[in-house]
Amino acid sequence: xxxxxPLLNPRTIALAHYAARAVLERVLARHDVTFQxxxxxxxxxxxxxxxxxxxxxGGVVDSLKIGAEEAGSVVDGLIAAQLLVPxxxxxxxxxxxxxxxxxxxxxxxxxxxxxxxxxxxEEDLAVAGRVLTLITERANAELAALNS
Numbered sequence: 001x002x003x004x005x006p007l008l009n010p011r012t013i014a015l016a017h018y019a020a021r022a023v024l025e026r027v028l029a030r031h032d033v034t035f036q037x038x039x040x041x042x043x044x045x046x047x048x049x050x051x052x053x054x055x056x057x058g059g060v061v062d063s064l065k066i067g068a069e070e071a072g073s074v075v076d077g078l079i080a081a082q083l084l085v086p087x088x089x090x091x092x093x094x095x096x097x098x099x100x101x102x103x104x105x106x107x108x109x110x111x112x113x114x115x116x117x118x119x120x121x122e123e124d125l126a127v128a129g130r131v132l133t134l135i136t137e138r139a140n141a142e143l144a145a146l147n148s
Contacts, residue, residue: 008131013135023109023112027105027109028105030108031104031108033101033105034074036060036071037074037077037083039060039063039064040075040078041078041094041101041102043056044056044094045094047093047094050093051093052090053072053090053092056075056092057071060075065143082097082098084098
């Protein structure tokens with residue numbers, strides 16, 4: 001019996017996504033953080049300072065394909081946990097505790113990610129990146145058409 005490499009298709013993309021996400025969620029669970037909270041906290045962590053709340057919510061909606069109300073609820077939860085703090089007039093910023101949590105979970109996942117991507121040639125990663133970016137753009141266009 002010969003094993004062939006499967007073509008890139010929705011199933012192979014989903015399997016890779018969910019396998020990597022499961023690894024991340026195990027690390028996040030050790031710190032009582034959900035995947036949605038992690039995505040939201042990252043948006044504040046990589047900003048140069050306070051960020052418009054609507055931009056954070058929009059970034060979460062765009063990344064996770066969830067509704068604005070649900071994304072806003074995640075922001076509210078991070079504020080309640082004192083990982084984000086409101087700034088006037090309509091901004092939020094990451095707190096020291098939020099920064100520490102983000103840095104801790106990032107450091108914990110870095111070696112896992114390195115092992116997952118180890119020994120994959122740079123040119124293969126570049127091709128995969130281009131293909132997945134194109135698929136994302138096309139899927140986002142289809143989603144926008146379905147929503148209009």
